[in-house]
Amino acid sequence: MFPGVDKTSERNVPKPGMTWRSGAGPILLLGALALLVMAEPAFAQVPAGRDYGDFPVIGGRAAVWIAAQVHLLFAAFVLGVPMFAVVTEAIGMFGGDERYDKLSKEFTRLLLVAYSATAIWGGILLFLLVTIYPTLFSYLAQIFNLSMWIYVGLFFFESFTLYLYYYGWDRWKKGRAKWFHWGLGIALNVWGTIVMFIANGWLTYMMSPPADVTVDTAPQMIQLWTALTNATWMPINIHRLIANVVFGGAVVGAYAAYRFLAAKSDEERAHYDWMGYVGNMIAIGALIVLPFAGYWLGREIYEFNQQMGITMMGGFMSWLWIIQAFLIGILFLAGNYYLWVGMGRIPGAERFMPYTKYMLAVLIVGVIVWATPNTMIASREEFAAMGGTHHPFLSVLGLMSGKNTAVNFMILTTFLSFLLYRRANKEPVVPWARTGTIVQGAIFIIASAVVLFYGIYGYRVPTIVRIGFSVYQVLTVLACIIGVITIDLLMLRGATSRGTIRWGRMPARSQYALFILAVTFTWLMGLMGFARSGIRQHWHVFEVIRDTSPWAATPALGYSSVVISACVLIFFGLVAFIFWLGSLAEKPVISSAGRTSAAGGIQSDLQPAPSEG
Amino acid sequence: MLKTNLSILAVVIGCLAVFTWVANAIPQLQSDVPEDLVLSDDVTPAELIAAGEELYNGGGGCTACHGLGERAPNLLTDHAGTGLIGERCANRVPGEDCKQYLHTSMVDPNAYLVEGFAPIMLDASRTLSSVQIWAIVAYLQSLGGEVTVTGADFADDGGAAPAGGVVASAPAAPVLGPTGPLDPEELLTRYTCATCHAISGPSPLGPSYEGMGSRLTADEIRTSILDPTASAAENFEAMLGIMPPIFGNIPAAELEAIVQFIASQR
Numbered sequence: 117m118f119p120g121v122d123k124t125s126e127r128n129v130p131k132p133g134m135t136w137r138s139g140a141g142p143i144l145l146l147g148a149l150a151l152l153v154m155a156e157p158a159f160a161q162v163p164a165g166r167d168y169g170d171f172p173v174i175g176g177r178a179a180v181w182i183a184a185q186v187h188l189l190f191a192a193f194v195l196g197v198p199m200f201a202v203v204t205e206a207i208g209m210f211g212g213d214e215r216y217d218k219l220s221k222e223f224t225r226l227l228l229v230a231y232s233a234t235a236i237w238g239g240i241l242l243f244l245l246v247t248i249y250p251t252l253f254s255y256l257a258q259i260f261n262l263s264m265w266i267y268v269g270l271f272f273f274e275s276f277t278l279y280l281y282y283y284g285w286d287r288w289k290k291g292r293a294k295w296f297h298w299g300l301g302i303a304l305n306v307w308g309t310i311v312m313f314i315a316n317g318w319l320t321y322m323m324s325p326p327a328d329v330t331v332d333t334a335p336q337m338i339q340l341w342t343a344l345t346n347a348t349w350m351p352i353n354i355h356r357l358i359a360n361v362v363f364g365g366a367v368v369g370a371y372a373a374y375r376f377l378a379a380k381s382d383e384e385r386a387h388y389d390w391m392g393y394v395g396n397m398i399a400i401g402a403l404i405v406l407p408f409a410g411y412w413l414g415r416e417i418y419e420f421n422q423q424m425g426i427t428m429m430g431g432f433m434s435w436l437w438i439i440q441a442f443l444i445g446i447l448f449l450a451g452n453y454y455l456w457v458g459m460g461r462i463p464g465a466e467r468f469m470p471y472t473k474y475m476l477a478v479l480i481v482g483v484i485v486w487a488t489p490n491t492m493i494a495s496r497e498e499f500a501a502m503g504g505t506h507h508p509f510l511s512v513l514g515l516m517s518g519k520n521t522a523v524n525f526m527i528l529t530t531f532l533s534f535l536l537y538r539r540a541n542k543e544p545v546v547p548w549a550r551t552g553t554i555v556q557g558a559i560f561i562i563a564s565a566v567v568l569f570y571g572i573y574g575y576r577v578p579t580i581v582r583i584g585f586s587v588y589q590v591l592t593v594l595a596c597i598i599g600v601i602t603i604d605l606l607m608l609r610g611a612t613s614r615g616t617i618r619w620g621r622m623p624a625r626s627q628y629a630l631f632i633l634a635v636t637f638t639w640l641m642g643l644m645g646f647a648r649s650g651i652r653q654h655w656h657v658f659e660v661i662r663d664t665s666p667w668a669a670t671p672a673l674g675y676s677s678v679v680i681s682a683c684v685l686i687f688f689g690l691v692a693f694i695f696w697l698g699s700l701a702e703k704p705v706i707s708s709a710g711r712t713s714a715a716g717g718i719q720s721d722l723q724p725a726p727s728e729g
Numbered sequence: 730m731l732k733t734n735l736s737i738l739a740v741v742i743g744c745l746a747v748f749t750w751v752a753n754a755i756p757q758l759q760s761d762v763p764e765d766l767v768l769s770d771d772v773t774p775a776e777l778i779a780a781g782e783e784l785y786n787g788g789g790g791c792t793a794c795h796g797l798g799e800r801a802p803n804l805l806t807d808h809a810g811t812g813l814i815g816e817r818c819a820n821r822v823p824g825e826d827c828k829q830y831l832h833t834s835m836v837d838p839n840a841y842l843v844e845g846f847a848p849i850m851l852d853a854s855r856t857l858s859s860v861q862i863w864a865i866v867a868y869l870q871s872l873g874g875e876v877t878v879t880g881a882d883f884a885d886d887g888g889a890a891p892a893g894g895v896v897a898s899a900p901a902a903p904v905l906g907p908t909g910p911l912d913p914e915e916l917l918t919r920y921t922c923a924t925c926h927a928i929s930g931p932s933p934l935g936p937s938y939e940g941m942g943s944r945l946t947a948d949e950i951r952t953s954i955l956d957p958t959a960s961a962a963e964n965f966e967a968m969l970g971i972m973p974p975i976f977g978n979i980p981a982a983e984l985e986a987i988v989q990f991i992a993s994q995r
Binding site: 377378670684 | 730733736737740741742744745746748749751752753756757758759760761762763790792794849850851955984
């Protein structure tokens with residue numbers, strides 16, 4: 117057992133007749149089969165002194181890290197895409213626009229191949245865990261065995277629901293059958309969400325075990341539900357749900373960008389231009405909401421353990437948040453850039469173009485403020501060189517008040533970009549259109565004023581009060597978004613068009629922005645995964661099971677960034693390979709115009725959507 | 730198409746290269762594991778300071794809060810004009826010399842809470858051995874003051890040297906479970922409960938424990954400790970929010986001892 121908790125080892129050794137047969141694996145059916153074979157030797161007879169295995173060259177931790185991260189990236193994709201696939205299918209159903217139905221089917225087609233990759237990497241992760249961290253895995257299996265069995269069962273249902281959903285698309289296309297098909301899409305999401313919630317329970321238990329679990333607590337005495345529903349479980353669930361949508365949208369956007377660049381016909385180019393736009397809108401739209409979920413998660417971490425929270429935000433990980441600000445700055449800039457370039461294909465957008473330079477200025481200032489270091493760990497010499505514990509000028513910007521204000525302005529600016537894009541070619545016909553626009557402008561101004569007020573006032577109050585102000589800023593921005601969008605939806609009912617959007621008329625550079633978005637999102641996921649896992653520091657289960665392996669020290673960001681980049685490279689390499697494989701299966705079809713295109717039956721009748729915005 | 734593929738590959742690799750470069754360009758901080766510390770009983774001040782400094786900046790995790798002056802008093806340079814920690818430590822508490830003050834501040838961090846700071850620090854002996862704590866004390870003394878920590882302090886503190894004169898620290902594994910009979914009243918003092926709640930008679934701030942067992946069940950008491958904001962005792966509604974929600978961190982056995990003690994106060 118673990119050297120640090122010797123006294124518990126005797127209590128945890130299964131007694132004759134009550135050997136733990138936690139045979140089912142946590143990830144997938146493949147893992148379950150493997151465990152059925154390995155369960156006895158792996159769990160009941162862990163040789164004394166063999167708490168950790170090893171892995172050639174890169175070491176055990178890096179091997180598990182890479183397997184877990186790549187598995188998670190694929191899993192996030194296959195959980196995120198069904199969410200908006202089912203929504204776009206519904207738009208097609210209820211709006212009577214078949215293009216959305218085709219788009220939804222194409223989203224789902226990407227899932228099929230990604231699904232098997234998720235399963236394979238889950239299997240790799242499981243085998244690595246069992247061979248490199250056998251004792252820890254045994255401990256977790258004794259607590260979570262039932263949930264592992266349920267997990268595998270749900271994975272089974274999820275897979276077959278997906279197959280039915282995709283392969284039944286054309287068979288169940290009309291009438292009640294279409295409702296049944298849509299129901300399959302919803303079921304797919306339900307299974308996927310439960311699967312994710314269960315897995316989140318395992319990892320959040322390691323991060324925030326219930327208060328009554330100590331080194332003395334035998335795992336079989338820990339109630340499953342209590343362990344699953346620990347302090348950070350639900351915040352992680354919500355955060356990941358939203359993040360999966362962001363990630364799925366970004367990868368779909370990158371896929372569409374690739375197909376756009378490779379397109380051989382205008383029709384094809386128009387379709388993938390539209391698909392890229394939808395992917396980007398989904399990604400950036402969900403990204404705007406993500407900080408709110410992140411704030412809740414951070415708050416719960418502080419509530420669970422103040423020192424853990426401090427380690428995360430101000431301890432050895434403090435520089436991580438500067439990197440995060442840098443990455444999110446790239447996301448905001450790339451997302452907005454894509455929208456602004458996209459305005460070039462919308463008749464009527466010219467009237468908004470002059471404003472983009474001001475929006476760019478706000479975004480750049482926001483990124484600079486957000487990325488300003490403040491309470492960094494530094495040595496005595498570094499403090500002396502700086503002239504104090506904080507930079508004499510920049511530290512003012514680095515305070516939470518400044519940063520929160522900056523990020524809220526960035527969100528408002530991005531929302532404004534979407535709004536202008538959406539309205540570019542539309543002419544409202546309702547009699548109150550002018551009043552409505554004035555009210556929308558007033559809402560923006562009021563929201564900005566409130567955000568600015570609390571940003572400045574925050575410098576005049578104690579830290580504990582200042583932290584509370586971020587809630588008011590967040591709620592103000594949310595209220596602004598909801599209010600303005602509601603007015604917009606009502607105002608643009610029956611709006612006339614200033615001209616059809618010229619889908620496909622996008623410069624190639626805009627598509628590279630979509631690639632940058634996808635790579636940055638993916639890297640950011642890896643970074644935040646490191647943050648979530650790293651705040652446990654040298655604990656497998658925080659303050660319960662100590663990590664006594666050679667890799668117990670939590671690495672610095674430099675090393676971590678190399679591992680994260682490797683994971684991202686592996687992920688995109690495989691995604692490219694998988695999509696290439698998928699394209700091999702596409703059969704050339706003759707389009708309505710008589711041209712040949714590689715379409716798999718989808719692109720043959722592609723038309724650009726008339727005025728999505 | 731080859732050109733397009735190469736362009737895409739260049740964009741992806743370029744992004745990864747920039748991100749990796751930025752992450753390597755910033756200060757590299759690793760969260761070290763507190764290593765076992767072995768020092769002889771005739772350890773020199775220089776050895777103690779070196780060991781303490783390494784712990785302070787590494788596995789001890791001290792820099793997460795101290796040195797910045799925001800979450801905790803600045804221990805590295807100056808704090809509010811009172812000088813370096815080695816200079817000011819002897820003047821903090823009348824009757825306690827620098828060494829005693831620093832040691833007490835580590836093992837009972839809320840004993841002398843510096844004004845303006847929240848009681849967020851946990852007992853350092855949960856994660857550090859006696860020798861490690863004394864080494865950090867020596868390092869802090871060295872910042873502007875005289876180092877008075879000696880090998881004898883380890884022995885006095887239960888870290889007695891085995892035959893041969895070598896003082897070996899306990900493994901750095903935390904002592905989370907009980908090691909002997911628990912004294913609830915000592916626990917109430919150690920976790921600063923008694924600072925606000927009197928065991929008998931009028932309380933300084935929160936409700937007294939006297940008679941609490943006749944008003945609340947053990948479950949309710951446990952909930953109140955783990956989630957102090959869940960409800961307020963009668964006539965103490967205005968105090969809701971003052972008690973910090975940090976007691977979920979104390980070992981379960983100790984928590985249970987406290988709960989049962991309070992429940993027995995009828």
